[in-house]
């Protein structure tokens with residue numbers, strides 16, 4: 001899979017940062033994994049946040065968190081606007097999107113699919129979005145631009161996708177978050193004859209699954225999830241290819257006000273990937289619990305094992321990094 005998006009040279013990130021962000025998600029994943037199955041969502045999230053913040057603050061960057069967590073669910077945060085990195089003049093000005101523990105419930109219950117994830121882009125190029133809900137639709141690479149339309153009925157998007165793939169609608173699988181708010185959407189999808197794959201949490205990985213339907217069996221993502229997760233998923237698709245359209249759900253005056261203060265003028269704007277991630281970007285995710293995208297952290301005798309996927313948009317390179325961490329006491333101490 002590759003991307004054809006061209007980026008002006010001034011918006012290119014130094015490629016050495018690719019490995020640096022792997023360290024960040026690895027540390028967050030290991031810290032959260034120590035609390036897998038403890039039923040303590042906030043504790044696991046806090047552990048991931050603290051580890052991620054520590055690692056980010058070692059990086060040679062002048063970073064601003066533009067996608068953080070906490071406004072919506074009061075989880076411990078790397079808050080929107082927080083400055084991270086080794087400091088002023090330490091390196092390039094970058095925008096950072098984080099979800100230190102994506103799938104807090106999955107981790108607390110030790111269920112498949114929780115990850116530690118982040119994206120980085122040149123300063124001013126990532127969408128500054130409030131922590132509200134976002135309507136999303138996504139497919140993988142290789143289709144004509146505009147094939148999907150967030151405003152078209154689900155039946156229409158499924159029909160168009162089936163036609164483009166030259167398969168029956170019965171062969172299409174739609175990934176949807178299992179939520180009461182999606183009952184009507186799910187009924188409409190099933191009425192077409194297409195299949196629905198439900199996930200209990202974790203729609204960053206959910207959207208990424210659309211990029212590789214031959215291996216994941218997922219053709220399209222539909223539904224409403226978190227806006228931070230939407231921007232992170234857009235960063236991943238910017239690297240691996242695909243199409244995504246999103247709309248923030250700004251259904252109250254205070255949400256619209258908050259969005260406006262972040263520079264969002266049109267509350268109904270439909271964001272394409274390039275509107276959410278304008279320049280070169282890096283994306284990384286490390287498995288916390290085992291999942292279909294990544295293996296979870298393994299605590300072995302004298303070694304901690306992690307698996308991370310890291311992507312760079314300007315080259316479209318996708319690396320899977322399996323790491324053995326031998327000085328594991330460092331995960332506690334630094």
Ligand SMILES: O=P(O)(O)OC[C@H]1O[C@](O)(COP(=O)(O)O)[C@@H](O)[C@@H]1O
Pocket residue numbers: 101102103104105177179200201202203204224225226227229
């Ligand atoms: O659980 P809600 O409120 O429906 O929100 C959906 C969002 O929650 C998640 O499933 C998990 O998010 P958390 O890790 O913050 O719990 C996301 O992947 C998704 O975008």
